[in-house]
Amino acid sequence: MWPEFRSRCPVASALDIVGDRWTLIVLRTMFAGRHRYGELADIPEKISTNILADRLERLEDFGLITKTAYQQNPPRYQYHLTEKGADLLPVLQEMAAWAARHIPDRWSSPPWFTEGKPEHFYPHG
Amino acid sequence: MWPEFRSRCPVASALDIVGDRWTLIVLRTMFAGRHRYGELADIPEKISTNILADRLERLEDFGLITKTAYQQNPPRYQYHLTEKGADLLPVLQEMAAWAARHIPDRWSSPPWFTEGKPEHFYPHG
């Protein structure tokens, strides 16, 4: 369920879960409405497929996303944010706002992202 | 000044700067009022000194912190947040809030952190 935490500091603990180069990019893509492996792999940042598979497994282990089959034969899966995962939206929003203020020439965030709330992004929320 | 960005997405770009296991922990420690190398090294998460030196150099390169001498002979330095660096406070606040909500048994954040504003944490701000 949880990784080994470096300390009980909440910032450090959050980073033990999402503090790497790819995890938050996978979550960002899911906020953008993509739920299948192929859709999550086809992003401008060029994530390699072994990393994507690893992060999806980790995110599922930590309860930030769910993996459910949308068909059998051949088995095909879709990934969705849980409440815990969707609740990271404010972190992504603040990161995007910071980048918009301090890094030139970034893409502008759409209103569904800037004004969205976590409960809009998980089933029954 | 800037790293090579994977894309112009603001979230991905922010992660190109702070998206690793240690960078935000170094910044957290500086928000907590520590400014000297030894103080930044002496944290419960046990950062190794080569990583700390590397992250301080990166953060200075990217303009998130400044390095200034507070004495000559022997030269001793102190590190301070710039406006750009201090402006990451909302990201840390949202991370801490998320961890407090979803990970059991974390330390509770002090009011100077929870209620702080970026301009309280850089010179002349």
Place this chain on the structure above:
DNA sequence: CATAGTCACTTGCATTTAGCAAGTTGCTTT
């Protein structure tokens, strides 16, 4: 019916980054 294509991964291997311990430099203190 055979071949080609798609999806969702998995495997192998090279490169990069992180982690740990010990060493170095230039003073200061005993």
Place this chain on the structure above:
DNA sequence: AAAGCAACTTGCTAAATGCAAGTGACTATG
């Protein structure tokens, strides 16, 4: 003269990342 301290640096091992190719279970095409 010897020990200590601050701020790193170096060497080496281990882990994570990146890239390309391969796999299995179908589905669609000629």
